[in-house]
Amino acid sequence: MTEHHDDDTHTDRHGFDTDDELRALLRTADPARTLAPADQAAVSELLEDIMSTDLDARPDTAEATPRRGRTTWLVAAAAATVIAGAAGLALSALDSGSDPAPSAGPSVESSATAPSADAGGATNGATAGTTELTAPTTTPGRCAAPSAPFIAAQQQAFEGTVTAIEGDRVTLQTSEVFTGEVGQTVVVDAPAAAMQSLIQSTQFEVGGTYLVSATDGQVAVCGFSGRADGELQGIYDQAFPR
């Protein structure tokens, strides 16, 4: 711990000659100074709701996370996320197309024109060229709950928009690299059978934006890669704080 220097902090009238005084002065501006303690009954109810949530997450249930369904607090939180997502969509639409639009649900499906505005432009951290990944040939039947430490431990992680799904190959345009070497373009190859389960587990769709992580050239499925929204976005944010 470095000891602090008093430098030329000699002005008595400020009352911040020492760290203690400075801290006390700052605390006068604490917005929570007059906050009453939380209602114990409400807190107990909240804790009970949380402890009744399911700890397991499976890719098949990625679309609707039932654990939120039960609780009013958590439903409110989820609604806030949806609203924030919608606001983000509106903002990026106004942003003259420099940001890839976040995934906007199933309606994106039919839009074959992939957002390619940032193809040669200022992509974030992507190296030139193409990164090639594969998908696991089998997907485990049951998955651990996606967690930030697991994703943080992946060799590559990025956000990208699917520009094409052709045969055994999914092509993504990288919009942001979180870790590792990731090219402007990423192709994910998979044998036909595995491709089907890859598409199912990540719900890859042309035009959709995805968070993808991979290790040893293999995409982490099982809830660790998927649409860039809500819960997965939060987990990636925790794994790669900005």
Next chain:
Amino acid sequence: MPATDAERRERFEALAAEVVEPVRRYLVRRTDPDTAEDVLADTLLVCWRRLDEVPEPSLPWVYGVAKNSLANAQRGERRQRRVTARIAVVDPPPEATREADEPDPRVSLALAALRKEEAELLRLWAFEQLGPSEIAQALEITPNAASIRLHRARQKFVDEMRKIDAAGGHGQVEGGSDR
């Protein structure tokens, strides 16, 4: 077989008893009451799901979770909020001395004049009463960086307070760094 349900619940309840109130205050300091309530629930949910990873002492780590959950919740509104923050900066008060426990409007002004990261360091230090190593954990930076940045932030804060006093109530402090 991992910890039994009952053990897990017990651990979580003990953790919650320790962190609910501080985290609630942390959030109230940084967002509106509704968002604070939602993000508190999100934060506790993360704690519940990642209970095995919660270190001891837990609070700085939980502040880190709250920080990320809040950032997530605010993703879309952030730009608007910054604008609001600027508008909220009002003319500095004329008096230089105040009672220690009375809100000193200069403090908000000086904090608003600092860079966001610097102001946050000072809040963690003064409001949450964290030391440099705890701040490091909450912000996911190294203790050394936290220590150095905190020292710098304190100095800049004192400088801003001086500027406000020097401006002497002429309302010349917005924008901040022209000298």
